[in-house]
Amino acid sequence: MVGFFALSSLMFIGMASAAPYQEIPEGLNEALFGGSNLYAAKMILAGGILASIGLAMSISKVNFMATVIVMLTTGAILVAIGWLDFWIIILVALLIVSMFGKAMISWVSGDTAGG
Numbered sequence: 001m002v003g004f005f006a007l008s009s010l011m012f013i014g015m016a017s018a019a020p021y022q023e024i025p026e027g028l029n030e031a032l033f034g035g036s037n038l039y040a041a042k043m044i045l046a047g048g049i050l051a052s053i054g055l056a057m058s059i060s061k062v063n064f065m066a067t068v069i070v071m072l073t074t075g076a077i078l079v080a081i082g083w084l085d086f087w088i089i090i091l092v093a094l095l096i097v098s099m100f101g102k103a104m105i106s107w108v109s110g111d112t113a114g115g
Helices: 002-013 019-033 038-059 064-080 086-109
Strands: none
Touching: 019 038, 038 064, 064 086
């Protein structure tokens, strides 16, 4: 949660300019891969941020749907600054829909039997 607020506040402080944030993956790329794999450096950074936020929210025993909403919002911020590809969020959203699809159908149709 703290990482989410820190990242989003940095984005607003930077006046929505993604240029300073793009230097971080490039530096990690140079340090780990010798400048040969920028995509992997971005995925490592994005995965670290998402994992730390997920871990913090799971330790604090927040509702699962609140965790999903915060994680998707953080993923959208990471897409906005260029650290994450948009198709990863689409895959995660499809996974969530497949997990809760039956519950949503029963809720919309008014089925009290649950399926």
